Amino acid sequence: MSLSLIPVLTPHGALRLEAREDEAPLDDAIAARLAAYFSRGDGHGLLHLGLAEAGADLPPGLAFWRGFAMRFVRLLCLSLEAASEPPSAGVLSELVDAAPPMAGGEYLTAHILVAAWGRMAEALRLELAESRNSLRDFMAGADRRWRLVGRVHLNLAENRRDPDFPFAFMATYAASLGEQGGLRHAPLAQALRDHADDKRKLLELLEPVSHAAERLDWLKEIVDAGEIFHPLRWTPKDAMRFLESVETMEASGLIVRMPASWRMNRPSRPEVEATIGSNEPSRVGVEQMLDFDMRVTLDGEPLTQEEIESLLESTAGLALLRGKWVEIDRERLKATLERFEAVERLADKEGLNFAQAMRLVAGADIGAKAAPADAKWGHIDAGPWLAETLRACRDPQAAGEADLGAALKADLRPYQKAGVQWLALLTRLELGACLADDMGLGKTIQLLALLLTAKSRAPEGGASLLVAPASLLANWASEAERFAPSLRVVVCHPAFMAGAELKAVTPDSFSAADLVVTSYATLLRLSAFAETRWRFVVLDEAQAIKNPNAKQTRAVKSLRGQARIALTGTPIENNLRDLWSIFDFINPGLLGTSKAFADFVKRLAAAEPPSYAPLKRLAAPYILRRLKTDKSVIADLPDKTEVPAFCALSKKQAALYEVAVDELEQRLKQADDDIARRGLVLAMLMRLKQICNHPSQWLSDGAYEPAQSGKFARLAEIAETVASRQEKLLVFTQFKEIIAPLERLLASVFGRSGLVLHGDTPVAKRKDLVKKFQEDETIPFFVLSLKAGGSGLTLTAASHVAHFDRWWNPSVENQATDRAFRIGQKRNVLVHKFVCRGTIEERIDQLIESKRQLAQDVLGGGQEIDLAGMNDRDLMALVRLDLDAAMKEA
Structure with a gap:
């Protein structure tokens, strides 16, 4: 195993690099540069990560921070002032959701990113003063590509008066600031006259055009012919070619402008839409069947079959429909339609169970028979019933009140009440849950409160099984006696039960109990545990089953119960293999097989840009984690x-x-x-x-x-x-x-x-x-x-x-x-x-x-x-x- 540098986010929001064992070590030169950058502080490290490491092969954690830093640098291409303000709260929230697993990832928030942005700005101020260079020269010293940005504008406009050439193209440049503070655009030909006496300035202005032309044949043709300096009449096919080249042109330093009527600089695009779970299913559990409904829309309005067929016949990439230009990639649209129709056939024939539905809604196609692969042309949403259920799962405060009565001999804190409500909701739905609260936040008392709630709701519901490390059995017995004395607790373990009595245990031995507590090792020795149908099966210190091939993991996963619960204070979001193993216990099949899950994670990491948001959306309803560092929690905590x-x-x-x-x-x-x-x-x-x-x-x-x-x-x-x-x-x-x-x-x-x-x-x-x-x-x-x-x-x-x-x-x-x-x-x-x-x-x-x-x-x-x-x-x-x-x- 080789050593690699990985980013570690500390509880106080600082970013540092640590040498860790890793299967994919960094290139030595890159590692040396990064170590030098971060030795001055994370503001300097992030600044240079964005300035100088574009294109470097980095692991997911470093790649995420590079992407964040490059947002800052791109704004620097405009001006220092442009980079002084961090991205909007919405953009920052999306960045947090898309972040890959990393050490300290649980501390990542929009506020942390804002603070990091400020430290980059301060590092830039110091290094500019030290270098005594202009901003442009400073950036070029790190990577020459940055000085290509922001001069020439390539404009696409609609020309409705010419049916044969309904688009117009013109290259302009930002000559200066106007009186009102906006950029004054002039035809690119004007630059030849404006800079006739300054050849260096002219070459600098035209360099991004030359850079893009090296990569785009169509642009090279009009540059070589001198047509770049004149307005051009374009067909829809020409316009589509321009649209497909936007990323390359912007990467070369060109500013691309689209017709004003196009939202977000793109024409409208037909979408295949579907909803799952509009109606409440007849039964609960991971195998419950949900309804599925699909349609094709344009700007939210459904299209007729004739309109869909006309779009699929289009070859130009842009089609005029209902008085507006529509972007169409008929191969992708056709493939998306076929995938959705396959899901629809599956739903009609076999039905869609909860696990399949959740993967589709999250956009996590883990081993699915037919799942949408291109989110640009189709999406699946939760219907009213499923959306409300997921909202309650994601927000414990919305999960409803749990009736504890006087059975619990303690006053729960507000966040603990919310935790009990959340557990009660998921177990009523016969869905698994992972209570991953920080150490010291009271996972034990929340579980005991849940057992009391379940007993009051269904007194004859049977016993629950709790499996814990042997060192914690006495804690559970003591806490149950203290806080839930009405629960009938049996501890099946040699330290609490005579050897002969333990060997004689059968499923009938648990008939009078509310809670049976045992250790992972004892679980392997007694067949009565696997032969019993439990109300709940609960694992304490659930990271004990992180190895899916271990005997105790297999034994735990063979247990039968109405619902399964995992308790752990150790973060599981930082290790995806641990996450899969715990989910394979609480909700078998939700994350697919081990191999299917591994393939899915590889696809997330290989995406451009990498995003783990689908996995987080899929897992979030079943994990409840509160941190002691969270101000909304700590306000309700005892001091000690x-x-x-x-x-x-x-x-x-x-x-x-x-x-x-x-x-x-x-x-x-x-x-x-x-x-x-x-x-x-x-x-x-x-x-x-x-x-x-x-x-x-x-x-x-x-x-x-x-x-x-x-x-x-x-x-x-x-x-x-x-x-x-x-x-x-x-x-x-x-x-x-x-x-x-x-x-x-x-x-x-x-x-x-x-x-x-x-x-x-x-x-x-x-x-x-x-x-x-x-x-x-x-x-x-x-x-x-x-x-x-x-x-x-x-x-x-x-x-x-x-x-x-x-x-x-x-x-x-x-x-x-x-x-x-x-x-x-x-x-x-x-x-x-x-x-x-x-x-x-x-x-x-x-x-x-x-x-x-x-x-x-x-x-x-x-x-x-x-x-x-x-x-x-x-x-x-x-x-x-x-x-x-x-x-x-x-």
Whole structure:
């Protein structure tokens, strides 16, 4: 695998280049130029990307930014003032929709493009001043083609008084500004007289004409004959030839002007139009059949069969119909008609199911038997019922109210209510859904609310199945008990169910449940899951099925349910293979087969210009993604969200833990006095903490293999999600010796180094570390000792805080969390509190979080739990290992 430069859009809207592994590396010369351009800042990089890289072979992400930059440069060809204003909001919105998948693509908005436009303008101002050249010479220095633009105008006009030659052609040039500020046009012949004394100026003026004539035979003929300097009478065939050459002429620097009656500089064009889904189908689901209706129109008015046939007989490319000139490419029109008629025959014979209809409406012809291939001559629209359904799917606020009653023991935020409404709508339609909200926005509670809604609507609807990583099963059980206690939840997993009971599970075992929770690995072992017809099949951390050939992916996709739901906080729009696999689960067939989808994506990338809008239109109704950086969401967020990060123990950790507990029990019996006993307890508790972190921390062997620690594995999972969002992470630990291993682990996940701070860090250096973390977007994480970094620092660049080992003092932990959650923080802060299940860590966490009155009874000074003061029986109950809960992950 080779390295290539790819554009990365940061959460703050800056564009930078990163070296990544890629199957299609950039040409070395291009890569070197781009690196040099962007080293001065993204404004300079974009400016030169548009000025100097026209025609270069670039990957989709860079090609998109080049196209954006070239819009700026084209306006520069007119004047500096023309380029000072960014494109309209509509144009910017279209650019966002057409953008290809790219790192940070979820942050791309019209506002980001406006800001980038402004940085290009500022870069141009600086570089013009440095070069001391005119704008024209500056642009020519980057690419000579830019100085060809904007002088000569080629004009086509209607001449209704001459039926044999109904068009007229004239070449003019913009001689000067008129009194009213408009351009004063003169016949090109006038230029010969105006510049008789300035041959250089004349040659410069005529160079675009010469450049275009080299590529257009018809233009070369009239230039060589000197007819370019005179008005010409043209036939419709001549005019059509001119119309087909517009792109070449404009690329050469000529300005093309069409008849004033032609909208958007083009004659009217007949279109084949069709609507799908005008009426509500008799049933719901991906296989529901929709109606199809087609017609041929001109400017919105239907054409008669005789008019259609007359257009198809035209050979000139332009035909006069209903008193107006009509552009006609009979081969393309005929092919489009045939494709639409094939769809119509398919609809009449077999019917069009929802998946086929969605592909046609989106213009995404993924493996379709007959789909329109030329959007210039035909389009398919959603009919009233389908349009309203899609509107509700795309806008959760329009999805209708979801009735939760008093069953949910929580108050949903507005965006969460909208999410439940959206899920309820899609599941009622028996369509799959992907809830891809950012980490910390409450996907769990939205899913629980949906289950309560479904139960209230149809109490006998059966159980739903939720498949999640083993490390998250305890979270789901805990959250369901807390927020939806009326749901009957069964956790099918060795950590929650005896082995014999688990082996005896059959479909009848789920009859009394509302929700069955299991892990991906357990799913492979029990046939009862595949034999059951579920209400909903839900995947948590759905990126687990991104490999379509994996056993667990195949097992998941074999599950039967009324509707399927995928939950993921990891962006899927940046990797199209992951997108296909998840959609193949939630809505099988919508994106076609894997091969058909891959071919479709290749066609999108090869289009001129490349546009991924059809794919986005097709997928958008079934993906709901809200970001913490979205102001419409963050206004409704709590300031801080704390979630437990439950971890299992490795076999080595469990063995060391049990030895330590046994040793504690024996030595407690031998303790002579209270001081010795307290010292023994505190030392042993510290040992248990170290074992829970990593065996190497207690053994001091320096190995620190990530696979030997459940906490290391869980931290890597969280860091992967944070890295995919280009966000920042703070990790607090009370142990200096584990800081370096944590830094190595995180560096391997993020792909770059972070920062560390502990008691030995010089005080003078700490300010520099904080400044670097706050200001440098390339620094992804900061590992700090709780004592050295737990107070006095402002680290609001981070929106994630991980307490790797617990201080067991809420005030100390909160003080550390407040390094990120403080004045200046503009995003929701998500706090991950690491807890090893089945150990003293879980019991202390329960003591703090769930039994606050009991906690108050044992709280010592400063709110620290006084474990050393407990009696032997209570202490041993607290520290003893629950082996099943601690170790079994699969």
